[in-house]
Amino acid sequence: TYVVTDNCVRCKYMDCVEVCPVDCFYEGENMLVIHPDECIDCGVCEPECPAEAIKPDTEPGLEKWLTVNAEYADKWPNITVKREAPDDAKEWDGKPNKFEQYFS
Numbered sequence: 063t064y065v066v067t068d069n070c071v072r073c074k075y076m077d078c079v080e081v082c083p084v085d086c087f088y089e090g091e092n093m094l095v096i097h098p099d100e101c102i103d104c105g106v107c108e109p110e111c112p113a114e115a116i117k118p119d120t121e122p123g124l125e126k127w128l129t130v131n132a133e134y135a136d137k138w139p140n141i142t143v144k145r146e147a148p149d150d151a152k153e154w155d156g157k158p159n160k161f162e163q164y165f166s
């Protein structure tokens with residue numbers, strides 16, 4: 063599966079939802095997550111994310127993000143249509159540890 067990681071938080075560009083063939087993105091207030099049981103590992107979303115927030119779970123050190131994506135994909139609503147990113151998305155791009163403060 064692929065996972066959404068910290069740099070999505072408050073960037074939330076949503077380009078990813080447009081390309082996912084199985085519509086497996088779920089939306090919180092400040093970030094999206096991928097449903098691990100629905101993702102077919104096609105990889106097309108990874109290069110589409112302007113914040114480079116999407117990673118394959120074959121990369122080391124992503125255990126936390128696997129847990130986050132699995133937990134919130136079950137709680138948040140499905141998103142299939144891209145909207146405008148937040149006005150200040152660029153200002154948040156690259157800031158560290160955004161999830162700890164603004165995960166929802």
Ligand code: SF4
Nearest residue numbers: 082101102104105107
């Ligand atoms: Fe969707 Fe493919 Fe990305 Fe999985 S890897 S979330 S199936 S676009």
Ligand code: F3S
Nearest residue numbers: 070075076077078111
């Ligand atoms: Fe987030 Fe990147 Fe999608 S910033 S909403 S994972 S395009």
